[in-house]
Amino acid sequence: MYRFFLIFCIFLATFSSCKKELYSTIPTIEQLKISKQTLRSNDPKDSLLISFYVYDGDADLGVDKNSGSYDIYMDESRTLQNLRFYFPEINGAIPGAGKGIEGLCNVYITGKQLKIDSSVVPKSADTLYMKIYVVDKAGHKSNTLFTDPIYLK
Numbered sequence: 001m002y003r004f005f006l007i008f009c010i011f012l013a014t015f016s017s018c019k020k021e022l023y024s025t026i027p028t029i030e031q032l033k034i035s036k037q038t039l040r041s042n043d044p045k046d047s048l049l050i051s052f053y054v055y056d057g058d059a060d061l062g063v064d065k066n067s068g069s070y071d072i073y074m075d076e077s078r079t080l081q082n083l084r085f086y087f088p089e090i091n092g093a094i095p096g097a098g099k100g101i102e103g104l105c106n107v108y109i110t111g112k113q114l115k116i117d118s119s120v121v122p123k124s125a126d127t128l129y130m131k132i133y134v135v136d137k138a139g140h141k142s143n144t145l146f147t148d149p150i151y152l153k
Contacts, residue, residue, distance in 0.1 A: 023102070026136075027136050027146070035050075041126070041153065047110045075132075
């Protein structure tokens with residue numbers, strides 16, 4: 001009985017010491033927030049802040065800027081303009097980055113970047129939403145989040 005108990009304890013200690021990765025190697029984004037819902041179109045002084053958390057198990061965020069790819073994709077519902085952004089460069093200087101990374105991502109969008117669509121009928125206001133996702137160096141695409149409606153005036 002003692003031998004069985006000893007083997008069981010060794011078995012239990014072995015498997016309890018194996019740590020599962022905190023995050024998947026496919027990036028995940030969550031908790032999307034938008035600072036306000038109304039933006040003055042074509043106004044470089046008016047802006048809104050889109051914030052979300054990003055998680056990546058192998059910390060391979062931050063594509064090569066010469067690759068033609070981007071890190072953050074924000075596609076607007078009207079398909080007039082799709083916004084693309086880079087993460088700041090992440091290198092080996094971050095302690096434990098190989099075990100995964102998480103962080104808060106803040107993206108400022110100005111009224112100059114989002115314009116009222118007057119291509120068909122002249123308008124004084126417009127509404128859109130943004131579809132947001134992240135792609136890592138390996139080409140893994142994260143889940144997709146959608147903003148609440150953004151009203152342009």
